Amino acid sequence: MKNVFVLLLGFFLLISCEKEGELTRKSLENSTIGSTAILKYSGEFSPTSGINVSGFAKVYLENNEYKVKLEDIIISDGPDLKVYLSKENTPINFVNLGNFKGNGNTFYTIPTSVNVSEYQYVLIHCQEFNHLFAIAPLTSI
Template sequence: MILNLNTTAMVKKGIYLLVALMFFSCEKEGEFTRQEAQQQNIIINSNEDLVELYAGTFVPTAGISVTGKAKIYQQGTTRFVSLENFTISNAPDLKVYLSTTAAPDTFVNLGNLTAATTYTIPTQVDLTVFTYVLIHCQQYNHLYAIANLN
């Protein structure tokens, strides 16, 4: 009987420990994930002209708060999206897309929305076709903001 009680107590403790550990996860930055590195923008060469190609103001989807503009610049052969005066509601997995429409159907994924404000555009992207910048939550497939480029 004593043995049974001890065993039950041990199993209960084990279950409590397991439940406590369920909420435990650890995270420590490394060489490729240093916070400072994530805030670095594309280095603009002051010796070359910076040409603004397109610009659009962000409009939020339902229930989302967003401010700021998306602009596309070209310097030499490099083109990039710049988010200016930009703020948006928090979300777990926001991406920056260049899209052909105001929905994430045909798009190019420019990467995670981070503290950086510039995103390189792959050379093969035709900017006369990809005329929208979208902020999209990939994990929950939810569109957050749309900027129609003009």
């Protein structure tokens, strides 16, 4: 019985880990927002239970390209953290923008095929253990 449980748990963990798809983009580690960028959406991160977080998610439009900036973010450590642009405040209907690159300021491009106005949240999610770390509800500027 114990072996069956271990097998089922391993199988569940395997199928619950989403692979990065076609829409996933690498963060723009050395990027900045230019003087022509327009701030379109902004939100402050709030934690889920057991997590400490502070900072902001900001969505800019620059040269017909949307970018997410995680600004002044400080979050509890966790494995396999991803940044999602999501339609809900849970990781159900989302675009995986890439790996969380650490505390501070980080930029991510949003694929041009994504209608940004349909996405109201930026999430930080532990993909490996399917645990939501932080939620930033976006409001239009």
